[in-house]
Amino acid sequence: MKLSALGPLFFLLMGVLASDPALAAPAAPEKVVYQPLPKPGKKVPLGTGHYFTFGFEKQPKLGRAIMKVEIFTSEGKPDTxxxxxxxxxxxxxxxAHSTGNKAFVLSKKGAYLLPTNLVMPGDWEFRFTFEKAGTTVFCGAYLFDI
Ligand SMILES: [Cu+2]
Structure with a gap:
């Protein structure tokens, strides 16, 4: 067989391989963009009909620190x-110190709480992911230091 005859065969074969989802390379994980968050206590828009506030329950220092989030409708009604x-x-x-993405727990008062362990002095980032009905609706990052 002449080399020139292999050309079309090659492309045909590649086409078959590429069209088989089992052989296709796994999709790259979607790159998440974390919006920079303002200072704790400020109202942060969450979609069009909500806002939230966040902040550590106490000034964070080395060791355990509890992050608290409260979500409200635009009218100011708590939403859990x-x-x-x-x-x-x-x-x-x-x-190095990531605890992985952990779910906040709802308190009796309707606040979302997540204990974290800040094991080293320096610059930290707290990343928030908000989901509604299984869909991610907002990702935000809060930079702080201890
Ligand atoms: Cu460190």
């Missing part, structure tokens, strides 16, 4: 129908 996940990590040593 979201799922919030959070992760604290040091941007300068990404992954």
């Amino acid at each position: 129908s979201f799922v919030i996940k959070g992760d604290a990590d040091m941007p300068s040593m990404r992954g």
Whole structure:
């Protein structure tokens, strides 16, 4: 067989391989963009009909610190129908102290709480993921230092 005859065969074969989803390379994970968050206590828009506030319950220092989030409708009514996940990590040593994305727990008062362990002095980032009915609706990052 002449080399020129292999050309079309090659492309035909590649086409078959590419069209088989089992053989296709796994899709790259979607790159999440975390919106920079303002200072704790400020109202942060959450979609069009909600806002939230966040902040550590106490000034964070080395050790255990509890992050608290409250969600309200635009009219100011508390809303606990979201799922919030959070992760604290040091941007300068990404992954070294990350606890992974953990779900906040709803308190009796309707606040979302997540205990974190800040194991090292320095610059930290707390990442929030807000979900509604299984869909991520907002990702935000709060930078702070201890
Ligand atoms: Cu560190």
